[in-house]
Amino acid sequence: MDMWLHTANGQVNLRVSRQLYTVQSEYQTIEIFESPEYGRLLVLDGDVIFSRSDEFIYNEMVVHVPMAVHPHVKKVLIIGGGDGGVARELTAYADIEEIHIVEPDQVFVEACKTYFPETAQSFDDPRVQLIHRDGLRYLRGRQGEYDLIISDSTDPFGHTAGLFTKEFYGSCYRALREDGILVYQHGSPFFDEDETAFRSMHRKVYHSFPISRVYQAHIPTCPSGYWMFGFASKQYHPVTDCNPQRWQARNIKTWYYTTNLHRGAFMLPKYVEDLLKEAEAK
Amino acid sequence: MDMWLHTANGQVNLRVSRQLYTVQSEYQTIEIFESPEYGRLLVLDGDVIFSRSDEFIYNEMVVHVPMAVHPHVKKVLIIGGGDGGVARELTAYADIEEIHIVEPDQVFVEACKTYFPETAQSFDDPRVQLIHRDGLRYLRGRQGEYDLIISDSTDPFGHTAGLFTKEFYGSCYRALREDGILVYQHGSPFFDEDETAFRSMHRKVYHSFPISRVYQAHIPTCPSGYWMFGFASKQYHPVTDCNPQRWQARNIKTWYYTTNLHRGAFMLPKYVEDLLKEAEAK
Numbered sequence: 001m002d003m004w005l006h007t008a009n010g011q012v013n014l015r016v017s018r019q020l021y022t023v024q025s026e027y028q029t030i031e032i033f034e035s036p037e038y039g040r041l042l043v044l045d046g047d048v049i050f051s052r053s054d055e056f057i058y059n060e061m062v063v064h065v066p067m068a069v070h071p072h073v074k075k076v077l078i079i080g081g082g083d084g085g086v087a088r089e090l091t092a093y094a095d096i097e098e099i100h101i102v103e104p105d106q107v108f109v110e111a112c113k114t115y116f117p118e119t120a121q122s123f124d125d126p127r128v129q130l131i132h133r134d135g136l137r138y139l140r141g142r143q144g145e146y147d148l149i150i151s152d153s154t155d156p157f158g159h160t161a162g163l164f165t166k167e168f169y170g171s172c173y174r175a176l177r178e179d180g181i182l183v184y185q186h187g188s189p190f191f192d193e194d195e196t197a198f199r200s201m202h203r204k205v206y207h208s209f210p211i212s213r214v215y216q217a218h219i220p221t222c223p224s225g226y227w228m229f230g231f232a233s234k235q236y237h238p239v240t241d242c243n244p245q246r247w248q249a250r251n252i253k254t255w256y257y258t259t260n261l262h263r264g265a266f267m268l269p270k271y272v273e274d275l276l277k278e279a280e281a282k
Numbered sequence: 283m284d285m286w287l288h289t290a291n292g293q294v295n296l297r298v299s300r301q302l303y304t305v306q307s308e309y310q311t312i313e314i315f316e317s318p319e320y321g322r323l324l325v326l327d328g329d330v331i332f333s334r335s336d337e338f339i340y341n342e343m344v345v346h347v348p349m350a351v352h353p354h355v356k357k358v359l360i361i362g363g364g365d366g367g368v369a370r371e372l373t374a375y376a377d378i379e380e381i382h383i384v385e386p387d388q389v390f391v392e393a394c395k396t397y398f399p400e401t402a403q404s405f406d407d408p409r410v411q412l413i414h415r416d417g418l419r420y421l422r423g424r425q426g427e428y429d430l431i432i433s434d435s436t437d438p439f440g441h442t443a444g445l446f447t448k449e450f451y452g453s454c455y456r457a458l459r460e461d462g463i464l465v466y467q468h469g470s471p472f473f474d475e476d477e478t479a480f481r482s483m484h485r486k487v488y489h490s491f492p493i494s495r496v497y498q499a500h501i502p503t504c505p506s507g508y509w510m511f512g513f514a515s516k517q518y519h520p521v522t523d524c525n526p527q528r529w530q531a532r533n534i535k536t537w538y539y540t541t542n543l544h545r546g547a548f549m550l551p552k553y554v555e556d557l558l559k560e561a562e563a564k
Contacts, residue, residue: 013295218508225507226500256551267546
């Protein structure tokens with residue numbers, strides 16, 4: 001018998017065939033379903049976070065875009081990322097030496113190890129270190145330590161709200177080396193009710209980093225199927241400093257990312273460009 | 283009370299608050315709903331065709347992409363298009379002289395006039411001529427008549443199946459002038475079950491036209507939120523022959539299209555590039 005999964009805001013509606021797991025951790029409600037259309041599905045506090053059939057799009061886009069730009073990434077920090085998917089993409093780069101995952105929720109990590117071994121496999125890589133702490137607290141006081149920070153947190157509500165504040169972006173700036181890059185998820189701009197959060201996020205980052213650009217991907221299980229990422233940087237421009245030859249020489253297998261798509265991801269619809277310009281003017 | 287609209291294949295699931303209209307025409311079942319998330323919604327034979335909140339994306343992308351490439355479009359044929367949305371975008375171009383809409387279903391046109399006046403307004407333009415005929419029959423025998431053909435038909439099943447055959451693309455080729463362009467909807471490539479139709483469509487067009495490229499847009503109410511269009515052409519290349527200055531000088535108001543996004547729309551995910559290459563090799 002079919003069941004339906006509807007997010008509270010009505011934006012995401014999927015068919016599910018059965019629930020595999022549910023638990024209330026210290027931080028959130030964790031649920032795992034099987035979906036006939038999208039395969040295994042992770043749901044946190046009622047929001048669809050990723051599915052087996054489309055997690056590759058998100059994970060490739062937050063990793064390969066900065067990695068094709070920054071010429072020498074050695075040390076990476078992932079804020080959140082307890083499913084291991086972002087780290088999995090990073091481990092494909094032989095010259096990365098350390099990957100720190102700061103994920104407070106140990107129960108979440110264990111659930112992913114059991115139900116999503118294809119993302120959690122990255123925890124077996126000796127360069128990956130899992131730190132069970134709050135992201136914002138971990139960042140405070142750190143200086144010039146990371147080449148790349150990827151903020152892989154859920155929405156700006158609940159226990160991750162601190163990861164969308166001016167203080168958070170400022171702490172990331174300080175924790176990055178002098179040519180560091182921050183990539184963060186920027187939400188979906190399509191629905192009117194999400195516009196305010198979208199503008200506010202861009203305004204904060206725009207005033208915290210010398211270079212800040214937004215890029216897009218098509219992710220079917222995200223609200224409206226359209227998702228944005230932020231690229232904030234101290235030195236490198238996401239398009240003019242992208243080096244296709246260098247990246248292609250690494251021979252990394254992808255299903256979504258190409259260096260050509262990389263450029264196109266920064267070519268945005270007019271309504272999104274307008275939202276960003278309005279935020280920058282304030 | 284909320285009701286849910288689920289397409290038979292499980293790919294599109296939306297909340298609807300009420301049904302405004304339903305009729306069985308000679309060609310199809312036509313239903314119109316109100317949706318809290320997407321506004322007024324058109325459903326044909328159980329498939330969501332467009333909503334008030336996102337029709338601008340589809341209509342802008344099938345019109346402005348070829349119009350920014352072709353330097354002198356005077357006469358346009360729309361196959362299908364009974365809602366008037368494609369014609370509305372075309373009427374913004376002062377130098378277009380004739381717009382022929384070949385839409386067999388008169389009941390559908392009347393429903394759109396009543397429930398979607400913002401798209402059907404184009405029927406009032408004196409350059410727009412509505413022809414109630416089958417698209418394939420209309421095309422047969424026509425030669426060198428149109429600068430631009432836009433195939434705005436529903437899926438390759440049911441009464442519109444003839445609009446996705448080798449004969450159809452060949453007829454379009456003949457009906458176009460020596461530098462004509464055909465734009466057609468290419469479906470969504472995300473779900474495995476749609477892959478075969480996607481490949482087959484590209485293979486037919488690739489062998490019918492000297493230039494054939496596929497481009498993308500994010501359309502929330504389409505399956506997986508991701509939709510593709512085909513650009514088939516006798517002379518003009520969709521990217522290298524795009525003229526941003528000429529298009530911008532026309533001062534046409536858009537919400538989605540820009541000449542920058544135009545270029546990015548042809549930069550595709552790797553899995554889509556792979557599908558197209560496989561189709562071309564056969």
